[in-house]
Amino acid sequence: MSYKVIKEFGSAKKGDVLAEDETGLVSFNIAEDNYTRMMSLDYDTADYLCEEGYLLSIDDESKYNVDATLELIDDLLKKYESNLKETNEKANKGEIQPCVKLEAETVYYNLNKVLNKIKDTLTNE
Known part of the structure; x- marks a missing residue:
């Protein structure tokens, strides 16, 4: 310990x-x-x-926990990027309101910023 x-x-x-x-x-x-x-x-x-x-x-498991957290962050970043891409495609087809597209971009930007900051902190710890 x-x-x-x-x-x-x-x-x-x-x-x-x-x-x-x-x-x-x-x-x-x-x-x-x-x-x-x-x-x-x-x-x-x-x-x-x-x-x-x-x-x-x-404890010895803490490294595993960091690795698992980094993997989760990477998975979430990919998921949010995919969701934004889908939203942009719908917006380009006129299937959703422009305000919905703007909201999705704002949420994506903020989540991306937070997750990358956490990832950077865990990586450089």
């Missing part, structure tokens, strides 16, 4: 990862410029700090 720092405390900075060490504790040892930051915690303390919002528990 590993933990990621999401709120700074003690010598822990946001983004640091505490991993299980040979003593059965979770710890980090980070050398920076002219000093070293170290921390070791037992699992009970780490779990308490999770509850208090300082740490985020990371």
Whole structure:
């Protein structure tokens, strides 16, 4: 089990990862410029700090969850693009009002923007 720092405390900075060490504790040892930051915690303390919002528990399945989320985002982007294409075809044939086409384009643009931002954040995390 590993933990990621999401709120700074003690010598822990946001983004640091505490991993299980040979003593059965979770710890980090980070050398920076002219000093070293170290921390070791037992699992009970780490779990308490999770509850208090300082740490985020990371398990081996978290990578799978990110991959599954990225796949879902890609599927939704394709679906929304297909829906917009269908709407544009209907609009070109005069089967729907111009305001419906405009609304579909606006929704597509906004959803596309949000999903790509989430995808970018997950990819670069």
